[in-house]
Amino acid sequence: MELGDADRVFCATYLFGGDARLWWEGASVALNLATLSLTCFMEVFYSKYFTDEVHSRLTREFMTLRQGDLTITEFVRKFERGCHFMPLIASDAGAKLRHFMDGLRAILRRDVRVAGPTTYDVAVSRALAAEQDQHDIERDHQGKQPVPIPHRPHSPPQQHQNKRPFHGPPKSIG
Structure with missing residues (x-):
């Protein structure tokens, strides 16, 4: 119905x-x-x-949208809202994927590109996984302190017990 x-x-x-x-x-x-x-x-x-002024502002925001400090979830929310104002990008699967990828933080974009997503939905899924991996790595680094290497003072080499130390050439008498 x-x-x-x-x-x-x-x-x-x-x-x-x-x-x-x-x-x-x-x-x-x-x-x-x-x-x-x-x-x-x-x-x-x-x-x-959504006056023309508001529509123009939201369109500009979408065209310059970058993840920055946003989580992937927050970025996706803003991205999808912006798609409403840019139907030319939203209706073209390739353009939508490229615009999303371009807006990701560089380290996440690299990780998502390595996965080779072919659709926006796959890219979002990979970005969420990459973000979780990044958090896990940061947590591991914060939880583990580097093990200090014990400081060993420089000591002269050990001498053999059978040998006498060298004190220079013998002195001649007379």
Whole structure:
């Protein structure tokens, strides 16, 4: 059973809260909800919450998105949000994979590239594994202190007991 546009609009607006709920209560009075298409609803919604200025800003953020100090989970969340604003990248599997890889921190990008991912989903999975490996390595390094090498003072070589030490050439008498 497929939902009609009116049902889809109802489902979308059912989740609204706070300011969005108040806005929708006012906006819905001016709209005929029985004939409101999902496309028309999206246009009204986006004109309120995603102005051209906001859309441009979010597009720029996506195009310059880098992982930096973000975890892979946080980076993926921002990346996928940005895909909504850049459908040309999001709809091209190769471009999406390249853009994701370019945004990864260098050490993780190297580890993911070595795995040779062919899709975005595989790259995300490999990045999560590489990040876990990196945390494990850092934890191991923090937990193990280097073993100090005992300091041995320099001592002269041991002399054989049968031999007398050399004191220079014999002195002549007379």
